[in-house]
Amino acid sequence: MMEELYGNRTDAAMRQRFEEALLPHLDAAYNLARWLMHNPQDAEDCVQEAYLRAYKAFPRFRQGDGRAWLTAIVRNVCYTAIKRLRGRKEMEPFDEELHFPTPNPSTETPREADAEAVQLMLMNLAPEFRELIVLHDLEGFSYKEIAAIAGIPIGTVMSRLSRGREKLRADLAAFSKDSNI
Amino acid sequence: MTCERAERLLDAYMDGELDLPGSLEVEEHLRDCDRCQQRLEERRALVGAIREKAPCFEAPGYIMTRIRARLGESSASKPGWLRLFQPAWASLSGALAAFAIAMLYFLGAPRPGLNEEAVADHVRSLQAGHLMDVASTDQHTVKPWFAGKLDYSPQVVDLASAGFPLIGGRLDVLDRRPVAAIVYQRRKHYINLFIWPAGEGASLSRTLHEEHGYRTLRWSKAGMNYLAVSDVQEADLVNFAGLVKAHTD
Numbered sequence: 086m087m088e089e090l091y092g093n094r095t096d097a098a099m100r101q102r103f104e105e106a107l108l109p110h111l112d113a114a115y116n117l118a119r120w121l122m123h124n125p126q127d128a129e130d131c132v133q134e135a136y137l138r139a140y141k142a143f144p145r146f147r148q149g150d151g152r153a154w155l156t157a158i159v160r161n162v163c164y165t166a167i168k169r170l171r172g173r174k175e176m177e178p179f180d181e182e183l184h185f186p187t188p189n190p191s192t193e194t195p196r197e198a199d200a201e202a203v204q205l206m207l208m209n210l211a212p213e214f215r216e217l218i219v220l221h222d223l224e225g226f227s228y229k230e231i232a233a234i235a236g237i238p239i240g241t242v243m244s245r246l247s248r249g250r251e252k253l254r255a256d257l258a259a260f261s262k263d264s265n266i
Numbered sequence: 267m268t269c270e271r272a273e274r275l276l277d278a279y280m281d282g283e284l285d286l287p288g289s290l291e292v293e294e295h296l297r298d299c300d301r302c303q304q305r306l307e308e309r310r311a312l313v314g315a316i317r318e319k320a321p322c323f324e325a326p327g328y329i330m331t332r333i334r335a336r337l338g339e340s341s342a343s344k345p346g347w348l349r350l351f352q353p354a355w356a357s358l359s360g361a362l363a364a365f366a367i368a369m370l371y372f373l374g375a376p377r378p379g380l381n382e383e384a385v386a387d388h389v390r391s392l393q394a395g396h397l398m399d400v401a402s403t404d405q406h407t408v409k410p411w412f413a414g415k416l417d418y419s420p421q422v423v424d425l426a427s428a429g430f431p432l433i434g435g436r437l438d439v440l441d442r443r444p445v446a447a448i449v450y451q452r453r454k455h456y457i458n459l460f461i462w463p464a465g466e467g468a469s470l471s472r473t474l475h476e477e478h479g480y481r482t483l484r485w486s487k488a489g490m491n492y493l494a495v496s497d498v499q500e501a502d503l504v505n506f507a508g509l510v511k512a513h514t515d
Contacts, residue, residue: 100337108330112473115325125476129329136333200319200508201501207320221281222316228283247277254312 103143106151107136113152113224114159120219121163121212131166135159153226157234160216167212206256214249221246267295272302280309318511321474321483321504327382328477380441380493381475381482387438387447388458388480388495397449397456398434408435412446420446420461420490423513430457430506440493450506457496457506464491474504483507487514 114135118128135158139146146154207215220226220234228246232239272295278284279292296303391397400411409422415437424432430450438447438460445462464486475482481503484493492514494507 103337104334108333111325111330111333112322115329116323119323125326128323129326132325132329133333133336137336140337200321200504203315203319204321204501204504207316218316222313223320223322228278228281243278243283244274246281247274250277250309250312253316254308257312 099143100140103140106146107139107143107155110152110155114155116223117156117159117216117219118163120208120215120223121160122166123208127166127170131162132159134166135162138162150230153230153234156220156224156226157236160234164212202257202260206253206260209256210249210253213245214252217242217246218249218253267291269295269299269302272296272299273305276302276306276309280306280313319504319508321500324381324473324475326475326477327379380484381477381495383440384458384460384482384493384495385477385480387440387460388456391436391438391447391449391458392456397436399436401434403432403434405432408432408448411435412437416444416446418463418490420448421514422448423510425450425506425509425513428505428509430509452496452498452502452506455496455498457494457498457503459510460491460493460495462491464489474500476500485511487511490514 111132114132115128118131118135119125122128122131135155139155139158142158207218210218216235217231220231221228226234228239228242231242231246235242237245272292275284275288275292279289284292296306400408402408402411403426405422405424409419412420412435422432422435426432430452432448433451433456434449436447436449437444438458439445440460440462443462445460448459448461450457450459473484475484480495480497481500482493482495483503483506484491485507486492492507492510494503494510496503496506498506
């Protein structure tokens with residue numbers, strides 16, 4: 086009886102601590118999921134799944150940045166979902182070189198790239214590039230935090246972010262050239 | 267330092283992620299190399315465009331409710347009567363926690379209900395046939411109409427050339443205060459743009475919210491809050507917001 090009461094109380098306390106620590110980051114979690122999954126429904130499913138996993142793992146969560154911790158979980162859930170959507174095909178390790186654009190001699194940056202183009206081109210970037218741009222440029226995580234979230238060395242964060250931006254710039258330049266004709 | 271090496275470090279330099287010796291090295295190279303200097307400018311423009319134009323998607327309100335409901339299911343099942351035996355401090359700390367969470371939302375930019383309220387205003391304005399108090403495609407007619415009706419003067423911008431013709435304005439209520447609603451058209455759809463002073467309330471971060479076929483996009487600029495709501499395509503709304511932002515001081 087006492088145990089039941091005690092267990093009950095710690096459950097409630099843990100749930101409170103969980104909600105305080107992690108519910109404020111719902112928008113950040115959703116934003117990443119939405120950018121990775123391409124559509125609202127899959128993003129919603131992934132975010133809910135991520136929160137449940139986070140809740141189960143919460144007893145192991147020590148003081149620290151709840152937003153980064155949750156983001157790492159969201160990212161894992163999304164990648165698992167993407168894999169499943171692609172038909173359980175094992176994802177090959179990401180090869181930056183393969184995705185690197187052929188150097189574009191034109192250095193023009195479309196200064197007035199419209200919002201539609203930016204969103205479209207960013208959505209079409211390889212997810213490994215896209216997530217770094219979302220995590221750094223939209224969510225404001227540092228290289229070090231991103232390294233921990235994505236489980237890659239900090240040097241890889243640096244080169245991958247740089248290449249992702251270069252690819253986005255080239256795509257935008259090509260896009261605005263096409264649509265101007 | 268070679269250009270090749272500088273290029274590799276340029277993003278990290280721009281992001282403030284290089285150590286001091288590395289930064290100094292890049293700076294030294296940039297002083298002598300116009301090409302890399304130009305590259306840096308372009309990169310700044312690109313990242314500026316990403317921050318300005320790629321939306322931060324905001325979670326629909328019901329997700330929070332669903333998550334909290336599922337958290338309840340997944341914690342150990344507890345017979346209802348046991349709650350009665352919870353010591354007083356438990357319910358007190360519960361109330362405090364709820365208060366703390368509520369404060370986080372009020373202090374942070376997004377206020378719960380603001381998007382829902384704006385969507386409700388939008389839907390009501392269409393249903394009641396009360397879209398406009400002043401019908402005009404002329405910004406110099408719409409703007410003065412608000413004089414004397416509000417304690418601030420909303421900027422009314424003309425976006426007809428971009429495919430968002432102004433069609434009028436009306437008074438509405440949002441966030442418990444009278445606000446200016448400027449009405450634009452996109453093909454057969456309407457966009458309501460609410461404008462009100464950020465005042466003592468938190469200013470709004472740029473967020474896109476999707477719910478029940480309507481989208482709201484909100485931001486703050488120069489002490490004013492802006493919230494656009496419509497059923498137009500996401501890209502149209504994002505573009506519209508970008509144009510308004512670019513045309514307001």
